[in-house]
Amino acid sequence: MTDEERFAIGDLIYRNPLASEDDVRDFRMEGEAAVSFPLGRMRLENKLDPGLGQQSNFVYWCPIDFPENIAVTWEFRPLREPGLCILFFAAKGKGGEDLFDDRLTARTGVYGQYHHGDIHAYHVSYFRRKETEERGFHTCNLRKSYGFHLAAQGADPIPSVSDAVPPYRMKLVKCGPEILFAINGLTIFHWIDDGRRYGEVLGGGKIGFRQMAPLIAEYADLNVYDVTKIRDTGDDR
Template identity: 65%
Template sequence: MSKELRGQLIYSNPLDSPEAIADFRLEGQAACSFPLGRLRMENAADPKEGQKSNFVLWCPESFPADLSVEWDFWPIREPGLCILFFSAQGRQGEDLFDPALAQRTGEYDMYHHGDIHAFHISYFRRRYPEERAFHLCNLRKSYGFHMVAQGADRIPPVADAAGPYRMRVDKLGAKVAFYINDLLIFEWEDDGATFGRLLGGGKLGFRQMAPLMAEYANLKVYELG
């Protein structure tokens, strides 16, 4: 998809101070700091606890179905992985933070086999040996654990990384595209049947898998269309 399709900037957050994320919703345990004027996140629970040591930080805004999301990313410490959730809402159309939905505390299955729908893109996947040997980005659609697209991850290991890497996700109608530094990583079109109905608007959030440490800045969301 082309940047020329972008319309109005509807959300902008520098992620540069505690005040910038004061209204964000954390699920799980994380340590958030701003040593370089950008959001640094790492697990606060012991990685030996497995999925209980992972977490998701949600932006409080609800966004439309057609959007372009951009953010800057720096990997600081491996191993681990990162995920962006988007178009996240309850399976019956509830707001993601509706108290009627089951409590979520960072364990992965709560997000793909819980009571929400969402897309999620996993990138900088460096948690397991097979991920470190062959770097890929994945797009999954939930409810369910449906792998719908993959592409090569152009971000090098931490030792060679020289961020920021400008990440971008475009969702327009049935199409989803993912870019790193304007290089297309994958593009996929949903038929609205094979993996469930087309997903609409909702919330977005950042997930990390322990013991990764990473930094984020300059979150921007545009209307698409």
């Protein structure tokens, strides 16, 4: 049994083609970014000068609170680098508040607000092409917040923009303490949160797309499914 086969994908609980402004009318932007749909796909790019550093980055949140056991799939197309992409998930206030609760400190896309602010979340960073070491050795990272805990890491199979053949089909599974990330059916990492080393296992919450300037990328066909764990019989035939 492969890692992906250990999880049963159930009912579709949310679908968004990300094809027009109407599809994202309830999404929440933190930071400043241009959102357009020139080819019927959601294109995200920074508005502010990358020279401003973290101030030029942004997060675009889906408004839905999802349960703790989900599989998230989407199509990804990198158009311009450098930069990197992140998917936040299971995001809530540290006290269980809704992510957009007015009692939480306002967030503006600056990274520290998300890992050392007043929210809890997991996030997977992929297509990491910002720093020199990221461009020279491509990885996907899973981190857990509060804190900047590197929980898991795997090789990133997506080439640089000049060699990319999109769309790339991204898949994130969060089932109880288990988190799996795959690209085009290839498992990048599969991590089990023990609920002790980095704090208690996170439950449900919101998902959001983050980009670092000056990267430009497109996203499409966002789907969220119920997911359950399949009992492992030990037979891997």
